[in-house]
Amino acid sequence: MSTKYDFRKIEKKWREIWEKNPVNPTGTNKPKYYCLDMFPYPSGSGLHVGHWRGYVLSDVISRYKILQGFEILHPMGWDAFGLPAENYAIKTGTHPSVSTAESIENVKRQLHEISAIYDWSKEINTTDPNYYKWTQWIFIQMFKNGLAYEKEMPLNWCPNCKAVLANEEATNGVCDRCGSTVTKKNLRQWMLRITKYAERLLNDLGKLNWPEKVKKMQSDWIGKSYGAEIDFEVDGSDKSIKVFTTRPDTLYGATFMVLAPEHEIVSEITTDQYKDKVEKYILEASAKSSVDRMTDKEKTGVFTGSYGINPLNGAKVPIWISDYVLADYGTGAIMCVPAHDERDFDFAKKFDLPIIQVIKKEGSEISELKEAYVEEGVMVNSGPFDDMNSSLAKETIANYLQENGIGKKTVNYKLRDWVFSRQRYWGEPIPLVHCEKCGVVAVPEDQLPIELPKVESYQPTSTGQSPLSAIDEWVNTTCPKCGAPAKRETNTMPQWAGSSWYYLRYCDVNNDKELASKEALKKWLPVDLYVGGIEHAVLHLLYARFYTKFLYDIGVVDFDEPFLRLFNQGMITKDGAKMSKSEGNVVSPDDLVEKYGCDSLRMYELFVGPPEVDSEWDDSGIDGVFRYLNKVWKLVDENKDKNIEPTKELEQIRNKMIYEITNRLEALTMNTVVSGFMEYTNKIIAVSKKIGGVDKLTLDTVITLLCPFTPHIAEEMWQLTGHSDSVFKQSWPEYDKEKMKEDTVEIAIQLNGKFRESIKVDADAGKDEVIAMAKEKISARLQNLNIVKEIYVPGRIVNIVAK
């Protein structure tokens, strides 16, 4: 037991000292660094070692930045609205505010075990009326600026949760929360016009230091495509149908048209003869769950009896309806070119519609198509455009349509407006009043927040109404405009609302005049580093960007992107699966802290694998870092009172160590930082054995480098080596490139590319000298061979090519 360091005593001691003297003094004139964790939902089951991964990483960066001379904002808070607490309330009758408060207390205790330097005076909670006052305030600004609007629409409806879901919450037609199959229901909804920002949300991705993967996911989600809208007149009527296509070059090959079943013109153009069939089909399509509609690749559809006129060649093409055409993308209607589109091809084959090829592969002859030809090529069967290259024809035909008033070039986005209302209890009330005379009126800002009232029952109604609608004394109010009796909006906001702007609030949490003061925003924002899971790649991060851009437009903030750098930590798995209570594979940090201490766990969280990659948790690996910390402890303990003169070799190792640790830390390759610590400490120990000790500067350097990673043991060792102030008052060590150089270097000698021997040479030895030495070294192998070529890579390798 002689050398084991007493982590329990040390960690307790330093936590108490930091409590009184925080290592991150505020109100300085230092440059700022804002390092933010994605704030958690306060779950009842607490944190596991997977949660720690991101939190440790951001804490290490924050502490590193302190030593680099920055003032740090590194806050934490709670995204506490949401379904789990509400579902728990439905089951037990416990008010969500009570159960979330309990969860918060537990998670906060666990966060203290990490010894992260969160500034708890800046804690925020999205369910605090002083916070959601500003969530509501932002909504009102959006409402006043025409970004919030009401719409009756068929929505994803989870029959189990009895809640409307956003498209994003109903991935693959299954409820994200409970896994039930999602159906459709028509309801009045509040929408946010995020599509107005589509172009900026797409373009500004270029400014961001984010993982390419995340940027790609966002740009795919926004889904910009260039094309044309083309008007097809309906034969024998004064109506026309607008279609959207990205392939105007194929217009001569359009042999039919398809409308979405929900398209409003369908009833007007359907002829009596086909009326029954069409109505039946529409009914079937609306009853189809979104799962079926997505997975049924087999095409269905019915003919309406009407024909459209191709505006270019006057051809009469039958108009069909089919659910493979989406009502809410483009114009909800398409022209179909079976020869050059796979889906149209399938449809044409199934319903025996004509296929006309209008593009052929260069140099080939036209023969019957076995599948749609979707490549570029040479125009055929296209009147004046024949023999033109199809990509040129795309442009030429689009221009022709535009010039002749039968179409126009357009851009389309996959991004849809954001369904912003929820028929649930545990969310921010939407601060609007419905007045019979004045219509929808925003609650005056001085009346905010509209507080969430207590209810008897949390159960949402199966009619789609929020539980709030049952509280007459809350619902009934007066119109802020005319004073007449009016009713409050009873829908609440989605959980995303509070998390779309929380990063702004941290810099000025107690402000009751503004969401944050201009000065505080100017000092701290935007966020320099944002750390969190990849699961928020699209939704949260897209919504937050949207909010920021809106607040920029109305002059609240002076930047239009909230997060300059994003880092997604990988998941920690156990037995190959994500840790979850239901899987029973949760590893709690509490036991490991008890057994090895916080410092060891912090270091192992980083060592377990590359931080951006998923890693399997292995308890036994933590022994390695625990042994390492004991080794450092022993090194410091044995040398603290010795007066060893620094040697050239120690200086070389020390400088190299600073260089390597710093570079790896900047690149966030934390696992290699830890291995670097081990590697260089081993080297120092080896030299120490040789010369009987280690100099003071080397010890100080090791301790200082370690302190962001293992703060408790670092502070203790710092004190042990005779320093009276905190190690966090130190500057990050600097290296001297000159001193990193070794006197001699080992050169590998290859013969015909194969390693044979190695030699030590002076670092400044010249090319000829080294090659001569190398040839001498492998002279036996060179007998009877003619040297063809000699390659020398300074400091690394000599390759002799010989036959």
Next chain:
RNA sequence: GCGGAUAUGGCGGAAUUGGCAGACGCGCCGGACUUAGAAUCCGGUUCUUACGAGUGGGGGUUCAAAUCCCCCUAUCCGCACCA
């Protein structure tokens, strides 16, 4: 179906971006200390039939390839009738 990523010892993973593959750690083997165990320390640890072979498989470029190019295979992730 489309798009993206990954593949290195028994395991987690390194490799200065084309220059000695396997750093660092886990595990394992051997030794020291110990009455014994735990802990600690020291040594070893890609395979090998000892010639060599070797970074998922096959080809190529190069003096030199885990790294670059082409073709496969497997796994994971994202999107999924977006006209």
